[in-house]
Amino acid sequence: MTATQEKALAQGAVAVDAPPLEIHDMTVAYQRRPVLWDIDLQLPEGRLIAIIGPNGAGKSTLIKAALGLVPRASGRVEVYGRPIEKQLSLIGYVPQRESVDWDFPVSVLDVVMMGRYGRLGWFRRPGREDREAAMDCLRKVALQDFAGRQISQLSGGQQQRVFLARALAQEARLYFMDEPFAGVDAATEQAILAILQELRSHGRTVVVVHHSLQTVREYFDHVVLLNMRVVAHGPIEEVFTEENLRNTYGGRLPLLEQAADAVQRRSV
Amino acid sequence: MSGPAPWLAVLALATLQAVLFALVGADRLLGWVQAACASAGLPYNTVMVLAGSGLLGICSAVIGSYAVLRRRSLFGDAVAHAALPGIALAYLIARERHFFSLLMGALISGVLGAMVITWLRQSTRTRQDAAIGLVLSVFFGLGIVLTSAVQRDPSGAHAGLEGFLLGKTAGLISQDLLLIAVTSANILLLVWLFQKEFLLLSFDPGFAAVQRWPVPALDILMMTLLVAATVIGLPAVGVVLMAAMLIIPGVAARFWTDRLAALLPLSGVIGLGSAIAGTYVSSIREGMPTGPVIVLAAAAVCLFSMFAAPRRGIAAGVLRRLRMQERVARQNLLRSLYELVEEAPDSAVTAEDVAGKRSWGVADALKLLRRAEARGEVRRTTDGRWTLTDLGLQRALDVVRAHRLWELYLVEQASIAADHVDRDADELEHILPPEMLHQLEDRLKQKGRWPEDRVPASVHPLEGVAGEGR
Numbered sequence: 227m228t229a230t231q232e233k234a235l236a237q238g239a240v241a242v243d244a245p246p247l248e249i250h251d252m253t254v255a256y257q258r259r260p261v262l263w264d265i266d267l268q269l270p271e272g273r274l275i276a277i278i279g280p281n282g283a284g285k286s287t288l289i290k291a292a293l294g295l296v297p298r299a300s301g302r303v304e305v306y307g308r309p310i311e312k313q314l315s316l317i318g319y320v321p322q323r324e325s326v327d328w329d330f331p332v333s334v335l336d337v338v339m340m341g342r343y344g345r346l347g348w349f350r351r352p353g354r355e356d357r358e359a360a361m362d363c364l365r366k367v368a369l370q371d372f373a374g375r376q377i378s379q380l381s382g383g384q385q386q387r388v389f390l391a392r393a394l395a396q397e398a399r400l401y402f403m404d405e406p407f408a409g410v411d412a413a414t415e416q417a418i419l420a421i422l423q424e425l426r427s428h429g430r431t432v433v434v435v436h437h438s439l440q441t442v443r444e445y446f447d448h449v450v451l452l453n454m455r456v457v458a459h460g461p462i463e464e465v466f467t468e469e470n471l472r473n474t475y476g477g478r479l480p481l482l483e484q485a486a487d488a489v490q491r492r493s494v
Numbered sequence: 495m496s497g498p499a500p501w502l503a504v505l506a507l508a509t510l511q512a513v514l515f516a517l518v519g520a521d522r523l524l525g526w527v528q529a530a531c532a533s534a535g536l537p538y539n540t541v542m543v544l545a546g547s548g549l550l551g552i553c554s555a556v557i558g559s560y561a562v563l564r565r566r567s568l569f570g571d572a573v574a575h576a577a578l579p580g581i582a583l584a585y586l587i588a589r590e591r592h593f594f595s596l597l598m599g600a601l602i603s604g605v606l607g608a609m610v611i612t613w614l615r616q617s618t619r620t621r622q623d624a625a626i627g628l629v630l631s632v633f634f635g636l637g638i639v640l641t642s643a644v645q646r647d648p649s650g651a652h653a654g655l656e657g658f659l660l661g662k663t664a665g666l667i668s669q670d671l672l673l674i675a676v677t678s679a680n681i682l683l684l685v686w687l688f689q690k691e692f693l694l695l696s697f698d699p700g701f702a703a704v705q706r707w708p709v710p711a712l713d714i715l716m717m718t719l720l721v722a723a724t725v726i727g728l729p730a731v732g733v734v735l736m737a738a739m740l741i742i743p744g745v746a747a748r749f750w751t752d753r754l755a756a757l758l759p760l761s762g763v764i765g766l767g768s769a770i771a772g773t774y775v776s777s778i779r780e781g782m783p784t785g786p787v788i789v790l791a792a793a794a795v796c797l798f799s800m801f802a803a804p805r806r807g808i809a810a811g812v813l814r815r816l817r818m819q820e821r822v823a824r825q826n827l828l829r830s831l832y833e834l835v836e837e838a839p840d841s842a843v844t845a846e847d848v849a850g851k852r853s854w855g856v857a858d859a860l861k862l863l864r865r866a867e868a869r870g871e872v873r874r875t876t877d878g879r880w881t882l883t884d885l886g887l888q889r890a891l892d893v894v895r896a897h898r899l900w901e902l903y904l905v906e907q908a909s910i911a912a913d914h915v916d917r918d919a920d921e922l923e924h925i926l927p928p929e930m931l932h933q934l935e936d937r938l939k940q941k942g943r944w945p946e947d948r949v950p951a952s953v954h955p956l957e958g959v960a961g962e963g964r
Contacts, residue, residue, distance in 0.1 A: 257619075290700075293703070293704050294703065295700050295703055295704070314704060314705065314706045315706065317704060319700075319701055319704040321698065321700050321701060325698070325700060326697060326698050327563075327565075327697075330563060330696070330697050330754075331563070331748065331751065331752050331753055331754045331757050332693070332697060332752075332753070332754060333752070333753060336693075336753075336754075337697070340693075340694055340697070340698070340701065343690060343694055343705060343707075344705040344706065346690070348499055348500045348503075348691070349500070349503075349687055349688075349690075349691075350690075351689075351690060352690075376752035376753075392701075396705075402704075
């Protein structure tokens, strides 16, 4: 394989008509206890998509398992028609804020620069061009004045925006964001929403784990209602109904719970 | 980011060195060093000891810093202790003190210990700290038993084996030191090469995986370097104290800097300094083991850093608290003065009035008033009373505004009873940032609750105000 071919492959390919994300029959287990059952999903391009559901419904797990950060017990995940593992260069990721140590000795700009590491490849150090690209992303989240600060000196909302800027620096087509609105003040929430809308206007697809039912209708186009299984998914106006919400939030299916218990007991 | 490219680079580096070494040979290499020392007028043996232990000090400090940042400090400790049975077994098999075999034995049993920790954690749900403690003590116990068996060996060729317990640079010959120096240099080279990758791995492995970095492979590489640094450190520092070489420099360096790019060299320098101090002291004092001296030297630096570092140090913290107390007292004085004369801004008050308002002693109130006088915030009237100057009034207005804005907000927006808010506001007014004051103003303006004059009236009756006191 020539270098250019290899590069083209590494950049990821977009098949015509293939959806940005397609999950087939995915089941996920933590310590052998199933937490997601038979997930089937097909998400449309260029939309803001919310994943909602009660605590412990497996919202974060859905994202992590799709990305391969949590092992899948079964099923496959495709991005633009190819296995997600081959398409990671098309993906931007905002993990939960609590997932990292904010006392780590790095500056705000260092963290945003990490978004560029993927295109830098092995051993190459970020150059001036990368620095400028990272600063642009910081400007988009209005943190340019904080570039040199150590990350522990930021408020929760600012930390969330740093993660968002890092994801923007990835220049992805499909974004996964794990609770980007968690613990942020109203002004930050609006700033983040504006960035999501801008991504959509550029045809990007954004999948967001969301925890506030009040804002779903206002912020998103599409919704996935999740409670260990997909209760419903589709455009907001079709599936964000009272009945579906009741089915999602009205307790787990007792049978699924019992089955999960049984699986765990048998295998320990 | 997948593919063999980086691993081939590492392999090529190793092969190149192996070929060079095979061509030159250790003796000729050492001969060159000896010649160079002779021509420069340096004592060859001292140069070798310092180079070996110094490089070791740098490399264990640098790779150890990553372990500290990743909260894996005790991992190196477990590996070091787990190495002891390997050393004893290697001796029992080889029946002589062959340095390289001893280190290989240490490496194998150290890695085995690390694997047992991982296995315990993943397969038996034993927690990490328990698994580390378990492996550390059991392997160490086994090591001590085996070492005593070796000591009873009548051939008497076991001299130097006890050096592995507490470390002894004096027992090392040039060939040993060469091995230590070359391995240390290689570890440092690899850390430098994988700088960006190790940063990402340490800070956010999940993000790294989404970016297609081979996280498990990088993790194994970093752990391998940690184990390698630990093993080559054993003869000089000893299994008991090796962990300190990995942990202390990184902890000390963290006090001085917020950037990994500065933390790694700084911790390297601390490691270098302690290693050389330990080596030197143990060489001039007969029977003094190296390890404890190195550890004490590093600990001294760490203690100093803990105390004296700007921002993160203890002294800086105490200073900050004192300044804050000073500021709070000053602002409380200004607000009390303002509230005492609010009705008639030109009137003057006595120190007793002020003391009565804040439940301060009169002497304290007088002291604060004198300090305020020195700052030009108050002045004494002809009859010995105190009154705010223009500057003082200006500053008092700012403080009162912050206090009352917050009170107003608590009462109006947070529905807290008016007689409760004074104390809350009393603590917060000193730390509210200006942006937040503007936000408070905006909110109150939106609700039509913003008074036209600059200072809103108090939401609760003020104690000891105007009139009776005078």
